[in-house]
Amino acid sequence: MFMMLRPDAVVASVTEVTPEFLGERGVRGVLVDLDDTLLASGSDELAPLFRSWFELLRRAGVPVVILSNGSHGRVGRWARELGVVGLPLTGKPRRRAFARGLEHLGVPAHETAMVGDQLFTDVLGANLTGMVSVLVTPLSPGKLLHTRTLRRLERIILKRLRPVRDPATDQTPTDRATNRPPNDQTAYPTPGTCKGELWPS
Ligand SMILES: [Mg+2]
Numbered sequence: 083m084f085m086m087l088r089p090d091a092v093v094a095s096v097t098e099v100t101p102e103f104l105g106e107r108g109v110r111g112v113l114v115d116l117d118d119t120l121l122a123s124g125s126d127e128l129a130p131l132f133r134s135w136f137e138l139l140r141r142a143g144v145p146v147v148i149l150s151n152g153s154h155g156r157v158g159r160w161a162r163e164l165g166v167v168g169l170p171l172t173g174k175p176r177r178r179a180f181a182r183g184l185e186h187l188g189v190p191a192h193e194t195a196m197v198g199d200q201l202f203t204d205v206l207g208a209n210l211t212g213m214v215s216v217l218v219t220p221l222s223p224g225k226l227l228h229t230r231t232l233r234r235l236e237r238i239i240l241k242r243l244r245p246v247r248d249p250a251t252d253q254t255p256t257d258r259a260t261n262r263p264p265n266d267q268t269a270y271p272t273p274g275t276c277k278g279e280l281w282p283s
Pocket residue numbers: 115116117118119198199200
């Protein structure tokens with residue numbers, strides 16, 4: 083069960099989930115969370131970079147569906163604005179939620195990536211349904227007390243799950259593979275300041 087919480091990749095932002103990133107993992111379709119993945123909780127401002135990300139995937143022929151536990155109004159509004167299908171109140175991490183997303187994508191689970199900010203909903207559900215799970219740094223600490231409590235728990239779990247650093251060089255396997263300096267990672271990197279740690283599935 084613990085390993086079902088392990089993301090296949092950890093990135094600082096959805097913008098790192100490029101067509102190349104997806105291609106390397108055999109992914110042809112994307113399910114993406116809304117709150118704290120694309121929009122900070124309670125906010126109605128979408129970063130222009132995220133808008134461009136939808137355009138980038140559209141041009142690459144990668145279908146995207148918003149899979150959210152958020153309300154009809156909020157999810158519907160952003161789905162219309164971005165020109166994609168948006169599924170509200172899905173009940174992630176239940177498998178049914180992800181199955182609905184796949185129906186709309188028309189892509190099998192193993193060729194689909196779920197991109198989201200929560201281990202217990204986005205990553206857990208994606209792993210249970212055999213998708214590629216991609217964890218992004220949350221855009222806000224969370225609006226609700228229970229979200230903030232879960233975030234603390236997520237950080238503890240992530241620390242235990244993350245790749246082991248080489249004590250001699252303080253580098254992770256990705257640091258070594260990409261020849262980058264040690265110690266530029268934290269459990270939750272600040273968006274835009276970190277290249278993310280790519281974990282092998
Ligand atoms: Mg979220």
